[in-house]
Amino acid sequence: MTAQPLPPLQPAAGSAALSMRTKTVIVGGLIIGLYLLPFVLGESYLFLSIDFLIMALFAVSYNLLLGQAGMLSFGHAAYYGLGAYTVAILFNKLAVPVYIGLLASPFIAGAIALAVGWFAVRVTGMYFAMLTLAFGQLLHTVVMGWYGFTGGDDGLPVMPPDWLLPARNYYLFVLTVTLVSLAALRLITLSAFGTALNAIRENRQRAIFVGLGVRNYELGAFVIAGAFAGIAGAMRAPLQQMAFPSLLHWSQSAEPVLMALAGGIYTFAGPIVGAAIFVFTNFVITTYSEYPLLVFGVIVLLVVLYLPGGVAGAVIAAWERLRRRAR
Amino acid sequence: MTAPSPSPSPAIVSVTSVSMHFGGFRALDDVSIDLQRGEIHAIIGPNGAGKSTLLNVISGLLRPTRGDVHYGDQRITHVPPHRRARLGIARSFQITSIFTGFTVHQNVQLALLAQRGDCRHPFRLTGERYRDEAHELLARVQIAGMGARMGGELAAGDRKRLEFAIALAGDPQVLLLDEPTAGMSGAEREIVVGIIRSLSAERQISVLFTEHDIDMVFDNAHRITVMHQGRRLVQGTPAAVRSDPRVRDVYLGEGDDAHV
Ligand SMILES: Nc1ncnc2c1ncn2[C@@H]1O[C@H](COP(=O)(O)OP(=O)(O)O)[C@@H](O)[C@H]1O
Ligand SMILES: [Mg+2]
Numbered sequence: 001m002t003a004q005p006l007p008p009l010q011p012a013a014g015s016a017a018l019s020m021r022t023k024t025v026i027v028g029g030l031i032i033g034l035y036l037l038p039f040v041l042g043e044s045y046l047f048l049s050i051d052f053l054i055m056a057l058f059a060v061s062y063n064l065l066l067g068q069a070g071m072l073s074f075g076h077a078a079y080y081g082l083g084a085y086t087v088a089i090l091f092n093k094l095a096v097p098v099y100i101g102l103l104a105s106p107f108i109a110g111a112i113a114l115a116v117g118w119f120a121v122r123v124t125g126m127y128f129a130m131l132t133l134a135f136g137q138l139l140h141t142v143v144m145g146w147y148g149f150t151g152g153d154d155g156l157p158v159m160p161p162d163w164l165l166p167a168r169n170y171y172l173f174v175l176t177v178t179l180v181s182l183a184a185l186r187l188i189t190l191s192a193f194g195t196a197l198n199a200i201r202e203n204r205q206r207a208i209f210v211g212l213g214v215r216n217y218e219l220g221a222f223v224i225a226g227a228f229a230g231i232a233g234a235m236r237a238p239l240q241q242m243a244f245p246s247l248l249h250w251s252q253s254a255e256p257v258l259m260a261l262a263g264g265i266y267t268f269a270g271p272i273v274g275a276a277i278f279v280f281t282n283f284v285i286t287t288y289s290e291y292p293l294l295v296f297g298v299i300v301l302l303v304v305l306y307l308p309g310g311v312a313g314a315v316i317a318a319w320e321r322l323r324r325r326a327r
Numbered sequence: 328m329t330a331p332s333p334s335p336s337p338a339i340v341s342v343t344s345v346s347m348h349f350g351g352f353r354a355l356d357d358v359s360i361d362l363q364r365g366e367i368h369a370i371i372g373p374n375g376a377g378k379s380t381l382l383n384v385i386s387g388l389l390r391p392t393r394g395d396v397h398y399g400d401q402r403i404t405h406v407p408p409h410r411r412a413r414l415g416i417a418r419s420f421q422i423t424s425i426f427t428g429f430t431v432h433q434n435v436q437l438a439l440l441a442q443r444g445d446c447r448h449p450f451r452l453t454g455e456r457y458r459d460e461a462h463e464l465l466a467r468v469q470i471a472g473m474g475a476r477m478g479g480e481l482a483a484g485d486r487k488r489l490e491f492a493i494a495l496a497g498d499p500q501v502l503l504l505d506e507p508t509a510g511m512s513g514a515e516r517e518i519v520v521g522i523i524r525s526l527s528a529e530r531q532i533s534v535l536f537t538e539h540d541i542d543m544v545f546d547n548a549h550r551i552t553v554m555h556q557g558r559r560l561v562q563g564t565p566a567a568v569r570s571d572p573r574v575r576d577v578y579l580g581e582g583d584d585a586h587v
Contacts, residue, residue, distance in 0.1 A: 188449045195453045196446035199437050202426040209386065209424070210441040210493060211412035217446070224449065 018316070034175055038168040046167040047239070052279040053178040054235050055259060059271035059278075060185055061228035062256035067265035068189055069221045070201030072129045075136025076256050078116075079109040079226035081248030083233030085143060088156035088243035098160050102177065102234040109230025110223050112139070117222035121215045124204070133250055140248040153245055160238040174235050181231050182272075188224060189268055197221055229256075254293065258300045264310020273312040338397075339364045339533050340385060340416075340501055345394030347380050347557075354380040355391070356557040362501065365531035367523060369544040372554035373577065378537040379421050381554070382503045385535070386418045387411045398501075413442065417499035421506050421537075423486045425493065427479030431470065434478050435461040435492050442497030464492045469518055484511040491519060502526070504536035508543065516540075520547055545569065553577065 018026075038046055058080055065071040086108040087101035096104075116135040120128055143150045150156060164170050188194050199207045200214050207214055237243040246252060255278065256271070263274025278296055285292040307314040338361035347355035355377045362368050370378045383389040385396055387408030395404045403411055412418075426434050439457040440446050465471040468488040473481065481489060487507065494502060502523075508516045524547060526532040538544050544551060544565075551568045553561040555577045561568055568574055 187452070190452055190454075191449050192440045192445035192451045192453050192456070193447065193449040195433075195437055195440060199426055199429070199441075202428045203424060205388075205420075206424045206426060206493070207441075208409045209388075209412050209418055210438040211409050211497065212441050212446060213407070213409045220449070 018319070031179065034179075035172070038171050043167045046171050048279060048283055050167075050171050050174050050235075050239055052275055053174050054232050054239070055255070055279055056272045056275040057178045057181050057235075058229055058232040059256045059259035059263070059275045060182060060268070061225045061232065063260045063265055063268075063271045064185065064189065064197070064221055064225045064228075066257065066260055067267075067270070068194060068201065069197040069218060071218060071221065072125070072257075073120075073132040073222070073225075073253075074129045074250065074257070075116075075132035075134075075139075075253050076225070076229055077250065077252035078136040078139040078248045079113050079229040080233035080236070080252065081143065081243075081245070082109045082112055082139070083230030084237035084243040084247050085150060085156065085233075086230065087234045087237045088151075088158045089149065091158055092151075092156055098158060098164065098234075098238045099173070102231065105230040105234035106227035107230075109233070110227035113223045113226025114219070117219045117226070121218040121222065133253070136248065136253055137250055140245060140250070143248055144245040150243075150245070155242045155244040158237045158241050158243060160241070164238065170239070174239075177231065177235060181228055185228060186268055193217070193220065251293065254297075258293075258296055260310075262296075262300045262303050262310060264307075264313035266309060267312045267316065270310045270312040273315075274310065277311065337364070337399075338362060339399060340535070341397045342381070342385060343395045343397070345381075345384055345391045345396070347377075347384060347389060348392040353557050355384065357394070358554070358557070358559050359394075360552055360559065360562070362533045362535050363549075364533055365527050367527050367534045367547055367549050368536075369548035369551045370535065370537045370554060371539075371541070371544055371551060372560070375556075376554040377557040378554055379505055380557075382418065382505050382535070382537065386416060386503050412497070415497065415500035416503065417494040417497060417501070418503040419487070419490045419494050419505055419507055421509070423483070423490050425478045425481075425486055425489050427477065429478055430474065431465065431476050431478055431481070431489055432458075432461055432474035434489055435464050435496055438493045438496035464495055465489075467495065467522060468492045484515045487511060488515065488519070491522070495522075500532060502532060502534045502536075504534065506537055506539065508538065508540065516543065523547065 037049060041049065062073070062076045065073050083105035086105040087098050090096035090101040090104060091098060116132070120131045120135065123131060144153055146152065160170065164173060196207070196212055196217050200212065200217060204214055233247060236247065259274035259278045260271040261274065262277050263272065264270030277299070281296050281299060282292045285295045289295055303310060309317065340362040342358060342360045345355055345358050346353060358377070358381060370381060372378055380389065384391045387406060391404065395402060397403065398411070398414060398416065426437065429437065436457055439460060440453065445451055445456070462471055462474065465474055468491050470485055470488050473485065478486070478489060487510065491507065508519050511519065520543065523534050527534055548565060550563065551565055552559060553568060553574050560577060561571045561574055
């Protein structure tokens with residue numbers, strides 16, 4: 001059985017709470033707003049927004065595992081980092097431009113996730129968490145040590161083409177890639193495959209005896225999550241104009257876990273909200289503290305204790321209460 | 328009102344000389360049993376006799392220490408449980424197993440999606456797929472009115488009926504039911520018994536079930552296997568089992584006052 005470290009919640013609660021029309025209006029408004037943002041925001045805030053978009057995709061990709069399938073992976077940064085290195089290595093060794101490298105990143109990250117997942121899904125719960133952590137650190141060590149190929153701990157420089165250099169252009173590029181990726185992930189969460197993942201999280205034994213080969217589904221989720229994390233990482237490297245081994249490090253793996261928990265793991269929007277909180281606290285805190293992740297960790301702790309559905313879950317619940325009172 | 332026995336036909340499930348050891352303990356000891364097509368077959372015996380273990384071996388939850396399980400001509404001893412489910416062997420559990428965080432309707436819908444192979448497709452939307460069929464299955468066990476409720480909110484008897492509907496979702500050939508009417512009211516029992524009898528009579532579905540209610544067993548089973556301490560004690564028609572002195576000994580010996 002999978003360990004259950006998280007509070008039980010009704011998975012349908014979030015999606016049932018808002019009507020289809022309300023959702024369309026909210027999401028449509030947000031998308032339009034996001035496309036207009038570079039015409040009102042200054043450059044430094046634009047970089048912050050790019051950071052947010054990348055983290056949002058990273059967190060949502062992760063939540064396919066944690067929220068949907070109930071798989072607690074502690075090594076998700078490995079695939080994020082591999083996405084960054086796919087872009088960096090293709091650029092340095094073959095002079096492939098970053099936007100082409102980005103197209104390759106989900107395949108490389110997904111392929112490595114397939115190799116790791118093939119072993120990791122043989123166990124569940126804490127053992128799965130430990131195996132993903134161990135494999136993640138293994139990949140980190142390889143990237144760190146393979147100087148000739150990865151540049152080792154010096155990292156690998158990445159130079160975006162001229163047209164992607166202005167913050168506004170790169171923002172619009174990242175926004176488009178993120179929205180397309182999130183749309184794909186949304187379809188997956190609403191698909192029969194996604195429903196099967198929910199079922200496995202709910203009751204693994206019952207899932208088996210309705211005819212689901214649960215390991216294959218878990219492996220599928222692991223590969224898809226890894227592939228999309230790869231896309232997120234591929235957008236990170238050109239932003240920093242560098243791919244660093246620390247992108248694969250286990251401390252980086254803590255970030256999607258914490259973002260998903262902060263926003264709420266049983267709604268699609270939860271990890272996106274979590275990413276916003278994360279990026280914003282980082283921005284505010286870095287000026288005062290050397291340990292922004294520690295501060296964010298404390299925030300998540302408080303959220304998990306007092307708002308078990310995460311911030312997004314709490315907002316939806318409050319909306320529900322308001323609407324019921326209005327009737 | 329014993330149901331008429333079906334004419335002899337090839338076994339759809341045969342268990343041959345199966346032993347199941349847990350450490351040094353023999354939960355099943357050289358047990359053989361066959362299930363005919365369309366047959367209603369009851370397994371009875373005192374607690375700890377090995378009834379659930381036998382169903383677990385047939386459904387694939389447990390791999391036997393020794394012996395074989397066949398499904399028709401196919402040896403399925405090493406076939407993983409989810410494949411057996413897809414082959415047409417459905418089951419319920421002694422401790423009812425449903426998706427408590429899904430609605431009642433979603434429970435059955437998921438079973439239909441899984442059985443029809445939809446779940447392999449990451450872009451095939453779940454939506455309202457199989458709504459009518461799910462509704463029919465729920466209507467069959469007479470809980471259609473509860474479709475929108477969460478599985479976890481149901482009373483024990485309703486849960487059992489939901490699990491029964493889940494088991495029926497893939498049009499199974501074989502139903503393995505572990506105490507299907509335990510904790511149910513008289514009216515609920517009638518519903519479940521009625522469905523079992525009609526599946527057997529009209530669609531030649533085979534039902535292997537364990538049950539503590541001896542009257543229910545003798546009224547409905549075509550054949551009965553009595554188990555005791557991991558061994559098959561007696562097998563036969565209700566009449567033969569009823570008059571077997573060994574059966575009386577087992578039940579009286581256990582201090583059970585069942586009227587055999
Ligand atoms: N997984 C297991 N590990 C160890 N012992 C088990 C296991 N499953 C069943 N047993 C033991 O096997 C015996 C038969 O159990 P079971 O098949 O559940 O009996 P029944 O269903 O007839 O009441 C019991 O003594 C039980 O404790
Ligand atoms: Mg039992």
